[in-house]
Amino acid sequence: MINASIITIGDELLIGQVIDTNSAFIAQQMNLAGFSVIRRVAVGDDYNNIRTALDEEKKYADIILITGGLGPTADDITKPLLCEYFGGKMVVDEDTYANVRHLFENIFKIPFTERNRMQAEVPDICTVIQNKKGTAPGMLFTEKVGEREKIFISMPGVPFEMMAMMTDDIIPYLKQKFTSTHIVHRTLLTAGVGESMLADMISDFENNLPKNIKLAYLPSYGMVRLRLTATGENTIAVEESIDEQFAQLKKLTAEHLVTDVDETMEKTVGKLLIQRGKTMSTAESCTGGYIAHLLTAMAGSSAFYNGSIVSYSNEVKEKILGVKKQTLDTVGAVSEEVVKEMATGALKNINTDYTIAVSGIMGPDGGTTDKPVGTVWVCVGSNEKLITHKFTFRFDRERNIRLTALNALNMLRKLILAN
Amino acid sequence: MINASIITIGDELLIGQVIDTNSAFIAQQMNLAGFSVIRRVAVGDDYNNIRTALDEEKKYADIILITGGLGPTADDITKPLLCEYFGGKMVVDEDTYANVRHLFENIFKIPFTERNRMQAEVPDICTVIQNKKGTAPGMLFTEKVGEREKIFISMPGVPFEMMAMMTDDIIPYLKQKFTSTHIVHRTLLTAGVGESMLADMISDFENNLPKNIKLAYLPSYGMVRLRLTATGENTIAVEESIDEQFAQLKKLTAEHLVTDVDETMEKTVGKLLIQRGKTMSTAESCTGGYIAHLLTAMAGSSAFYNGSIVSYSNEVKEKILGVKKQTLDTVGAVSEEVVKEMATGALKNINTDYTIAVSGIMGPDGGTTDKPVGTVWVCVGSNEKLITHKFTFRFDRERNIRLTALNALNMLRKLILAN
Numbered sequence: 001m002i003n004a005s006i007i008t009i010g011d012e013l014l015i016g017q018v019i020d021t022n023s024a025f026i027a028q029q030m031n032l033a034g035f036s037v038i039r040r041v042a043v044g045d046d047y048n049n050i051r052t053a054l055d056e057e058k059k060y061a062d063i064i065l066i067t068g069g070l071g072p073t074a075d076d077i078t079k080p081l082l083c084e085y086f087g088g089k090m091v092v093d094e095d096t097y098a099n100v101r102h103l104f105e106n107i108f109k110i111p112f113t114e115r116n117r118m119q120a121e122v123p124d125i126c127t128v129i130q131n132k133k134g135t136a137p138g139m140l141f142t143e144k145v146g147e148r149e150k151i152f153i154s155m156p157g158v159p160f161e162m163m164a165m166m167t168d169d170i171i172p173y174l175k176q177k178f179t180s181t182h183i184v185h186r187t188l189l190t191a192g193v194g195e196s197m198l199a200d201m202i203s204d205f206e207n208n209l210p211k212n213i214k215l216a217y218l219p220s221y222g223m224v225r226l227r228l229t230a231t232g233e234n235t236i237a238v239e240e241s242i243d244e245q246f247a248q249l250k251k252l253t254a255e256h257l258v259t260d261v262d263e264t265m266e267k268t269v270g271k272l273l274i275q276r277g278k279t280m281s282t283a284e285s286c287t288g289g290y291i292a293h294l295l296t297a298m299a300g301s302s303a304f305y306n307g308s309i310v311s312y313s314n315e316v317k318e319k320i321l322g323v324k325k326q327t328l329d330t331v332g333a334v335s336e337e338v339v340k341e342m343a344t345g346a347l348k349n350i351n352t353d354y355t356i357a358v359s360g361i362m363g364p365d366g367g368t369t370d371k372p373v374g375t376v377w378v379c380v381g382s383n384e385k386l387i388t389h390k391f392t393f394r395f396d397r398e399r400n401i402r403l404t405a406l407n408a409l410n411m412l413r414k415l416i417l418a419n
Numbered sequence: 420m421i422n423a424s425i426i427t428i429g430d431e432l433l434i435g436q437v438i439d440t441n442s443a444f445i446a447q448q449m450n451l452a453g454f455s456v457i458r459r460v461a462v463g464d465d466y467n468n469i470r471t472a473l474d475e476e477k478k479y480a481d482i483i484l485i486t487g488g489l490g491p492t493a494d495d496i497t498k499p500l501l502c503e504y505f506g507g508k509m510v511v512d513e514d515t516y517a518n519v520r521h522l523f524e525n526i527f528k529i530p531f532t533e534r535n536r537m538q539a540e541v542p543d544i545c546t547v548i549q550n551k552k553g554t555a556p557g558m559l560f561t562e563k564v565g566e567r568e569k570i571f572i573s574m575p576g577v578p579f580e581m582m583a584m585m586t587d588d589i590i591p592y593l594k595q596k597f598t599s600t601h602i603v604h605r606t607l608l609t610a611g612v613g614e615s616m617l618a619d620m621i622s623d624f625e626n627n628l629p630k631n632i633k634l635a636y637l638p639s640y641g642m643v644r645l646r647l648t649a650t651g652e653n654t655i656a657v658e659e660s661i662d663e664q665f666a667q668l669k670k671l672t673a674e675h676l677v678t679d680v681d682e683t684m685e686k687t688v689g690k691l692l693i694q695r696g697k698t699m700s701t702a703e704s705c706t707g708g709y710i711a712h713l714l715t716a717m718a719g720s721s722a723f724y725n726g727s728i729v730s731y732s733n734e735v736k737e738k739i740l741g742v743k744k745q746t747l748d749t750v751g752a753v754s755e756e757v758v759k760e761m762a763t764g765a766l767k768n769i770n771t772d773y774t775i776a777v778s779g780i781m782g783p784d785g786g787t788t789d790k791p792v793g794t795v796w797v798c799v800g801s802n803e804k805l806i807t808h809k810f811t812f813r814f815d816r817e818r819n820i821r822l823t824a825l826n827a828l829n830m831l832r833k834l835i836l837a838n
Contacts, residue, residue: 011633011635011648012635012637012646013442013443013446013459014446014450014455014456014457014458014459015446015447015450015456015604015646015648016442016443016444016445016446016447016448016450016456017443017447017606017637017644017646017681018443018637018639019438019439019440019443020438020439020442020443021438023432023435023439023461024432024435024436024437024438024439025435026435027432027433027434027435028434028435028436029435030435031433031434031435036433037433037434037435038433038462038463038465038468039433039460039461039462039468039472040432040433040460040461040462041458041459041460041461042442042458042459042460043457043458043459044457045635046457049457049458052479053458056475060471071614071636071638107813108613110613110615110616113615113619115615115618115619116615158638160814160815160818185434187436194527194529195490195492196492196532196534196535197529199492199534200532200534214430216430216431216464217490217492218431218436218437219490219577220437225436227431227434227436229430229434262436282729284708284711287715288711288712288714288715288716288720288724289703289708289709289710289711289712289715289727289729290708290712290715290716291708292703292707292708292711292712292729292731293706293707293708293709293711293712295707296706296707296708296709296729296731296820297707297709297816297817297820299781299782299783299784299816300784301707301731302731302732305707305731306731306732306734306735307728307729307730307731307732307735307739308708308727308728308729308731309726309727309728309729309739310701310708310711310715310726310727310728310729311726312711312715312720312721312724312725312726312727313721313725313726313769315725315769315770316725316726316769319768319770320726320728320739320768320769349738349739350732350734350735350739351734351738363718364718365718365719394526395579396579397716397718398716399579401715401716
């Protein structure tokens with residue numbers, strides 16, 4: 001089994017100003033390729049701390065993937081540090097120079113400065129990995145530690161540059177270099193059941209799993225993802241064994257099962273609609289366009305999604321969705337009647353087969369004794385049928401918005417399946 | 420200077436199935452309180468790797484903050500491991516038991532099982548930190564390493580449970596326990612200028628910064644955040660010195676300055692509108708509700724934001740926004756004419772002072788020779804004036820959506836300021 005470790009570099013990671021999405025992507029790609037990521041470390045733009053991280057991680061891993069700290073500005077110290085760490089000297093790499101110059105003059109259309117020239121310098125003891133999406137090149141170093149050859153690969157920190165390099169160059173290189181253990185994941189998504197209840201439902205199954213298969217619970221926003229991971233040398237045996245266990249797990253969780261592939265709730269709903277040639281719309285008050293965003297963030301969503309009325313003000317509810325003023329005045333915007341009228345208005349005005357309408361109080365302000373923060377009415381419907389449900393969430397604004405969106409999508413999923 | 424390290428535990432972090440937002444939050448809170456986070460480490464639910472992380476991190480830090488691995492399911496091994504690591508034995512904690520039982524019976528309204536009882540067990544050698552938002556208690560351990568007392572605090576991995584514990588209990592405790600170095604950050608946001616250009620503009624400034632002040636560049640989605648960080652023992656001296664430098668930095672970047680506080684573009688726009696008592700709406704095609712979501716994710720946005728028409732289909736553009744069929748047929752949905760008609764329709768139908776309308780091709784499909792993927796038309800306007808701009812982004816769908824939203828908000832910001 002080949003172990004890998006990820007080092008991310010940048011002060012911004014240690015003061016919490018940005019969230020580290022790079023590590024997640026790198027880990028994902030490595031796992032799919034059959035490598036095991038055993039540690040992830042983040043350190044600041046600090047000479048000693050970066051050196052310590054290199055010293056430490058090579059004790060635990062054969063592959064050390066490094067990202068960040070390669071940009072053109074003074075707080076990026078990684079490149080010269082790596083050069084020194086592996087005992088090289090800086091030289092201009094011709095291919096990198098041509099790439100940087102081309103990007104500046106033809107793509108960015110901004111002047112090429114001396115500072116940018118430095119971006120074409122690399123340590124003379126590394127193998128350069130060209131950056132197709134930006135200026136900072138990737139660099140591959142090797143070092144003998146005891147009997148083992150350790151591989152260090154440094155990538156830029158800009159996510160889409162790192163991603164292209166990882167997918168197009170680094171993964172193919174590592175796969176070719178190492179005969180890796182076969183790792184297979186199978187994931188299913190449940191909704192409407194808590195982690196402990198689920199654990200009780202499948203405890204016999206879990207206790208009887210073969211040694212090479214692990215089960216993990218990944219709870220998020222009212223849903224729980226269950227993941228089986230199998231490892232082994234024999235591809236066919238690993239696949240057969242995990243398929244058998246996964247079939248059993250699906251049976252045990254059938255009542256709460258949303259999907260048996262590793263995909264999101266919105267993807268599941270989208271696929272159902274496309275299979276049936278149906279369309280949907282949304283009428284969103286409290287989620288403020290978040291359901292629309294979840295759906296349209298997926299490529300190809302225009303095949304089933306026509307649009308949303310984000311009716312954040314009552315005026316929009318009345319004028320565009322046709323909610324009656326009288327309804328708003330008597331029962332208020334957060335009510336069963338209003339979400340039904342919103343749904344009816346959306347079906348008519350956006351002209352779709354299905355719709356979702358939501359209205360609620362997301363917090364931190366706006367709650368009352370009758371309708372505390374977290375009170376949400378959801379209506380899902382078609383021209384034949386409207387189904388409503390009242391939720392009471394107990395969380396912060398962000399979480400309430402996400403929970404509302406995912407529970408509403410799950411209600412729609414059930415309605416589509418029932419038809 | 421008191422150093423801290425963060426250990427996050429969970430296989431899901433190492434296969435990349437979830438993004439680690441907990442570390443960012445913890446780091447943020449620690450920095451605000453004057454502690455320096457020097458390392459962040461993620462390890463899987465693996466006995467040896469967790470022990471190794473504890474052994475390692477106590478070499479570098481005085482405070483070790485641990486999150487994850489405390490849930491009720493079999494893949495959570497942290498609690499018994501910590502018990503053994505610090506040499507204690509598991510006992511039921513009365514307060515925790517009462518809390519867990521109360522949550523199950525009165526809040527979750529689901530049966531209390533034997534598995535949940537285990538959640539009330541804690542090592543007898545820790546100080547328990549009650550979890551006000553969930554079942555898994557926090558635990559504080561101390562260990563003498565050489566001359567120094569090291570503090571280990573274990574928190575649940577569920578973000579909102581961890582956040583409440585961090586803010587309400589752990590930060591106040593640590594502040595009281597340690598006299599910490601004063602750390603001050605000042606951050607400004609620029610838009611419309613690249614990182615290298617900016618670096619050239621302020622290189623003299625950067626080279627002349629006092630030793631206790633650091634400058635960092637944080638580029639994201641067409642904007643660059645610049646952060647000054649000052650450290651020192653004397654609160655007043657640190658504040659004075661950073662204020663002086665920050666004033667200079669603002670002058671140097673004035674042309675591209677969006678805001679001089681650490682806030683988002685959407686927050687800046689929202690504040691401007693509230694100050695002036697104005698309202699806005701959006702008409703979104705290619706961003707699919709993302710601009711609406713950015714705005715409504717902020718508490719209090721109903722004070723200036725009335726709603727959005729997410730016109731993902733041409734039918735919605737015509738029927739609800741009043742875009743002319745002839746315009747769509749002759750110049751196509753991604754055109755200056757269409758975003759102008761969308762903006763006019765939004766201003767009229769949603770009845771606001773300002774509006775943003777966007778239409779573009781986000782990819783990966785849908786591009787043509789004339790209008791490749793990344794082509795976006797934006798119109799911002801009021802009843803007096805419409806301003807349009809064509810952008811050509813070169814990225815993936817997610818990035819194109821974000822770039823469109825942030826550039827459109829920046830255009831609106833400039834229009835509001837010009838009025």
